[in-house]
Amino acid sequence: DADVTQTPRNRITKTGKRIMLECSQTKGHDRMYWYRQDPGLGLQLIYYSFDVKDINKGEISDGYSVSRQAQAKFSLSLESAIPNQTALYFCATSDVPGGAGQETQYFGPGTRLLVL
Amino acid sequence: QQPVQSPQAVILREGEDAVINCSSSKALYSVHWYRQKHGEAPIFLMILLKGGEQKGHDKISASFNEKKQQSSLYLTASQLSYSGTYFCGTEPTGNQFYFGTGTSLTVIP
Numbered sequence: 001d002a003d004v005t006q007t008p009r010n011r012i013t014k015t016g017k018r019i020m021l022e023c024s025q026t027k028g029h030d031r032m033y034w035y036r037q038d039p040g041l042g043l044q045l046i047y048y049s050f051d052v053k054d055i056n057k058g059e060i061s062d063g064y065s066v067s068r069q070a071q072a073k074f075s076l077s078l079e080s081a082i083p084n085q086t087a088l089y090f091c092a093t094s095d096v097p098g099g100a101g102q103e104t105q106y107f108g109p110g111t112r113l114l115v116l
Numbered sequence: 117q118q119p120v121q122s123p124q125a126v127i128l129r130e131g132e133d134a135v136i137n138c139s140s141s142k143a144l145y146s147v148h149w150y151r152q153k154h155g156e157a158p159i160f161l162m163i164l165l166k167g168g169e170q171k172g173h174d175k176i177s178a179s180f181n182e183k184k185q186q187s188s189l190y191l192t193a194s195q196l197s198y199s200g201t202y203f204c205g206t207e208p209t210g211n212q213f214y215f216g217t218g219t220s221l222t223v224i225p
Contacts, residue, residue: 033213042118042203042218045212045213094213103148104148104163105205107157109156
């Protein structure tokens with residue numbers, strides 16, 4: 001079984017709709033992340049969480065919100081979807097076994113979102 | 117704070133070598149390298165810690181020059197399976213992670 005899972009894997013929605021993307025992990029990591037990737041571009045950080053009570057905005061948090069329901073679950077919501085939020089969304093987890101600077105990220109399979 | 121990679125894209129024939137560079141404007145704790153196949157999740161390749169170390173992973177190796185805030189990924193005797201987009205990742209503060217701009221690598225027969 002995959003260590004980091006995302007649901008749904010593909011989603012089509014209409015402008016103005018609220019949608020939620022879910023991420024679950026069995027790695028036991030405290031840190032979780034949401035990224036978006038636009039075609040041909042790099043990964044942009046939306047939100048990150050270092051534990052259940054610690055949630056931080058990333059580079060492009062406007063239009064998104066998150067919820068860390070448990071150590072293993074981190075959800076991303078688009079309150080009112082718009083077409084330029086069409087992208088590939090990745091969830092990732094990490095631990096820092098050796099302290100600062102030694103973080104390794106493990107990615108989920110991604111969710112393809114199309115906003116019409 | 118996003119690190120800059122060069123080149124943006126490279127096409128190789130099987131067996132040729134390539135170098136991908138990653139440059140940061142900030143002092144770094146570490147540099148990571150990831151590879152992403154089209155439509156798939158990025159996969160971790162290696163991490164280099166400050167201290168100017170060099171690491172190898174089969175025929176893929178990397179170096180980290182902390183004084184210059186640069187890292188280079190070396191792919192030797194490239195194989196078709198090396199095709200993908202390579203990202204460096206940096207941690208300037210130890211608290212937040214930044215992915216680079218990406219380098220698309222295509223290996224052709």
